[in-house]
Amino acid sequence: AELSFVSLQWTGIPNSQVGMAAEMSLTHRAPHKPPTLVLNFSSFSLPTRCSGSAAKSLLFRFLPFLRWLPRYPIKDWLLGDIVSGFSVGIMHLPQGLAYALLAGLPPVTGLYSSFYPVFLYFFFGTSRHNSVGPFAVISVMIGSLTESMLPSENFLESVNGTNATVNEELRDAARVELVATITVLTGIFQVALGLLQFGFVVTYLSDPLVRGYTTASSVHVLVSQLKNVFGVSQSEHSGPLSLFVVRWAEVGWGPLASVAPGHVLCLLLFLHYSPCAGRPCLTPAILPQIIVSTGISYGVNLKDKFGISVVGNIPSGLKPPVAPKISYFGQVVGNAFAIAVVGYAICISLGKIFALKHGYKVDSNQELIALGLSNFLGGFFQCFAISCSMSRSLVQESTGGNSQVAGVISSLVILVTILKIGELFRDLPKAILAAIIIVNLKGMFKQFKDLSTLWKTNRVDLLVWIVTFVATLLLNLDIGLAVSVAFGLLTVIFRTQLPHYSILGRISDTDVYRDVKEYEMAQEVPGVKIFRSSSTLYFANVELYAEALKKKSGIDVDRLIEKKKKALKKLKKQQKKLEKEKAKREKVNDAGSPSLPQNAEDGPGPAVIELSGGESSAPSEPTLHSLGLPQPSFHAVILDFSPVSFVDTVSIKILKNVRGWGAGRTTSSLRVSL
Numbered sequence: 305a306e307l308s309f310v311s312l313q314w315t316g317i318p319n320s321q322v323g324m325a326a327e328m329s330l331t332h333r334a335p336h337k338p339p340t341l342v343l344n345f346s347s348f349s350l351p352t353r354c355s356g357s358a359a360k361s362l363l364f365r366f367l368p369f370l371r372w373l374p375r376y377p378i379k380d381w382l383l384g385d386i387v388s389g390f391s392v393g394i395m396h397l398p399q400g401l402a403y404a405l406l407a408g409l410p411p412v413t414g415l416y417s418s419f420y421p422v423f424l425y426f427f428f429g430t431s432r433h434n435s436v437g438p439f440a441v442i443s444v445m446i447g448s449l450t451e452s453m454l455p456s457e458n459f460l461e462s463v464n465g466t467n468a469t470v471n472e473e474l475r476d477a478a479r480v481e482l483v484a485t486i487t488v489l490t491g492i493f494q495v496a497l498g499l500l501q502f503g504f505v506v507t508y509l510s511d512p513l514v515r516g517y518t519t520a521s522s523v524h525v526l527v528s529q530l531k532n533v534f535g536v537s538q539s540e541h542s543g544p545l546s547l548f549v550v551r552w553a554e555v556g557w558g559p560l561a562s563v564a565p566g567h568v569l570c571l572l573l574f575l576h577y578s579p580c581a582g583r584p585c586l587t588p589a590i591l592p593q594i595i596v597s598t599g600i601s602y603g604v605n606l607k608d609k610f611g612i613s614v615v616g617n618i619p620s621g622l623k624p625p626v627a628p629k630i631s632y633f634g635q636v637v638g639n640a641f642a643i644a645v646v647g648y649a650i651c652i653s654l655g656k657i658f659a660l661k662h663g664y665k666v667d668s669n670q671e672l673i674a675l676g677l678s679n680f681l682g683g684f685f686q687c688f689a690i691s692c693s694m695s696r697s698l699v700q701e702s703t704g705g706n707s708q709v710a711g712v713i714s715s716l717v718i719l720v721t722i723l724k725i726g727e728l729f730r731d732l733p734k735a736i737l738a739a740i741i742i743v744n745l746k747g748m749f750k751q752f753k754d755l756s757t758l759w760k761t762n763r764v765d766l767l768v769w770i771v772t773f774v775a776t777l778l779l780n781l782d783i784g785l786a787v788s789v790a791f792g793l794l795t796v797i798f799r800t801q802l803p804h805y806s807i808l809g810r811i812s813d814t815d816v817y818r819d820v821k822e823y824e825m826a827q828e829v830p831g832v833k834i835f836r837s838s839s840t841l842y843f844a845n846v847e848l849y850a851e852a853l854k855k856k857s858g859i860d861v862d863r864l865i866e867k868k869k870k871a872l873k874k875l876k877k878q879q880k881k882l883e884k885e886k887a888k889r890e891k892v893n894d895a896g897s898p899s900l901p902q903n904a905e906d907g908p909g910p911a912v913i914e915l916s917g918g919e920s921s922a923p924s925e926p927t928l929h930s931l932g933l934p935q936p937s938f939h940a941v942i943l944d945f946s947p948v949s950f951v952d953t954v955s956i957k958i959l960k961n962v963r964g965w966g967a968g969r970t971t972s973s974l975r976v977s978l
Contacts (some may be wrong), residue, residue: 384704389713402737403438408450421678422715428674431655435696485628489640491680498672516772522748532738625684647691803839805852836944843954
């Protein structure tokens with residue numbers, strides 16, 4: 305029995321394209337004209353001729369509120385949006401102050417960041433329930449950058465020629481200028497990615513990666529706020545392992561007086577931050593506690609008597625726009641890109657969750673543009689980069705919010721605070737803000753439960769989670785993110801390089817084929833090997849594919865090639881020996897008579913080489929049978945290409961070599977069926 309190796313089966317390809325696929329990948333026939341690759345950009349091309357309808361469509365695309373606002377159901381949605389807007393606005397007030405503290409900026413910048421971007425998102429955003437504004441992870445990324453580039457030690461001034469104190473006014477002004485530049489550059493990146501239809505870039509941040517990164521970031525946030533909760537001063541550090549570098553200054557009465565309000569508020573907020581009939585109850589609890597804490601601080605004069613650190617002056621009114629400092633661009637371009645990607649990833653993740661729940665669609669590219677414009681324009685007004693907060697978004701959704709009208713109302717609440725009542729919170733202790741920050745991390749710390757879930761479901765995703773968490777914890781936020789993304793991409797490469805290889809068998813009385821090792825009812829087709837890989841073929845795994853095919857089929861091709869070479873070498877020696885003997889006989893025979901017939905002991909001779917039916921004058925390639933080598937137990941191999949989405953040139957070359965195993969060069973003649 306001759307071996308017909310390889311039979312290639314391309315599943316999932318229309319019959320009309322099978323012939324072309326065979327010619328492109330595995331043919332040795334006459335050269336043909338290669339197929340032409342046609343790229344169709346009609347799905348996202350802009351009209352070549354300007355018209356009113358085209359301009360209207362483009363306007364509605366970049367200003368989504370023009371599409372839904374005229375059809376806004378006032379009776380059904382307005383009351384819920386008003387209640388939701390006031391609730392979220394009340395949350396914006398303490399969180400804006402607290403996250404500005406986390407970013408190393410004056411508290412008023414947190415109020416600016418809770419007003420301008422939120423108001424702008426109303427015009428450009430497509431999510432109805434996302435609450436944009438300051439977010440802990442983004443704030444701590446900005447804070448690590450301000451501490452590394454503009455540490456407090458750079459602004460020390462001597463007092464009376466002996467003691468040195470930090471000039472906070474100069475430091476804050478320099479940091480505001482730096483952060484405004486970062487915010488503008490972040491917005492530029494986001495708008496550019498959105499216009500280039502690069503919303504898919506967030507797909508490289510898998511869910512385990514994002515959750516591990518935010519969990520590690522919450523640890524950074526927690527550690528950074530311990531100094532405010534305990535009321536002690538700590539020198540600033542940045543870079544790798546900065547989380548574990550702690551040097552506390554001398555402790556006096558301040559810590560003892562500051563620990564009490566911080567701990568008490570933490571306890572109260574934890575008690576109130578629990579589901580109450582399916583709704584968060586943080587909103588009615590947090591504002592009275594802030595008011596009471598501010599009143600106690602003002603009445604007892606905690607700052608002067610005990611040295612308690614307070615928020616300080618909150619200037620009233622809005623400031624005119626200021627251009628960013630372009631000289632910073634080169635120093636912060638990498639950090640700005642990281643902030644842009646992380647902020648967008650968190651925002652689009654929350655947006656898709658709410659969109660799926662309430663039955664509407666979120667445009668990923670338009671969300672990039674909306675966030676980018678909010679950051680870009682906000683940077684001119686001393687805002688820092690924003691994203692979406694899960695706690696505020698949940699409150700906005702659960703309190704009846706149905707559209708971004710709630711966001712406009714919450715921004716108006718902050719506007720009133722900036723113009724009129726912001727200065728009333730100047731005596732609010734920073735320990736209270738630190739407690740608010742820590743309590744808002746409760747949801748992120750719950751993500752540690754992912755470890756047990758991923759252990760049961762997917763160990764590779766668990767490894768991504770752990771590596772992301774450890775890298776971010778040890779290497780700081782910017783380097784940790786780069787390492788995490790690189791590791792996540794490596795896992796994809798490893799998965800394609802180490803796929804699951806199987807031999808398929810047919811389940812009796814059906815047309816279903818399954819792995820014979822996993823399904824007892826699956827039986828191999830007699831004389832046929834059906835080989836399948838769970839991954840596509842490309843240069844990185846095609847060699848492993850060929851090796852797995854050898855192993856699964858049970859054919860040691862390399863050994864057969866070696867034996868064939870030895871047999872052919874022996875055959876050639878015998879042929880040369882016969883030719884020499886024949887030449888000697890011709891010399892001896894003066895009459896030139898034909899040589900005598902060969903005896904059996906003279907060797908196998910050329911007669912054992914089979915001749916092709918079509919070419920009687922030339923011997924065919926030696927086969928396993930003619931060479932006396934062992935025969936495989938099957939006569940055909942089918943390569944199941946159903947998981948293969950593409951093949952590159954390296955794969956085609958290797959597949960040609962695989963076909964060569966049965967093309968007469970190694971085993972037998974080739975019959976290709978597709």
